[in-house]
Amino acid sequence: MPLTAESIAAEIKARIVAIAAELGDDASELGPDEIIPATGLIDSAGLLDLIAWYEKTYQIPLTQAEINIDNLGTLARMAHFVLLKKGLV
Numbered sequence: 001m002p003l004t005a006e007s008i009a010a011e012i013k014a015r016i017v018a019i020a021a022e023l024g025d026d027a028s029e030l031g032p033d034e035i036i037p038a039t040g041l042i043d044s045a046g047l048l049d050l051i052a053w054y055e056k057t058y059q060i061p062l063t064q065a066e067i068n069i070d071n072l073g074t075l076a077r078m079a080h081f082v083l084l085k086k087g088l089v
Helices: 005-022 044-058 075-085
Strands: none
Touching (some): 005 044, 005 075
16 A cells, blocks of 8 residues: 555544443544643553654664654554655655
């Protein structure tokens, strides 16, 4: 499957939904531009899990400076950042 912003965002959302479900929350209505940490759907351990999964899934090691709201705050930003790191935008 080709990497598109839509396919990446869908994969990330599925992972967030799974993490939130483990915590007893339903993240199925998470919108593409909602600030993920601000939603309260996943806790700090869940955010770390998400970041580790993100790096492994998309094979993009992140520097500490890259782990911020501008790059990883929303589904849309996370998808765009993958494409950016892969040189596809």
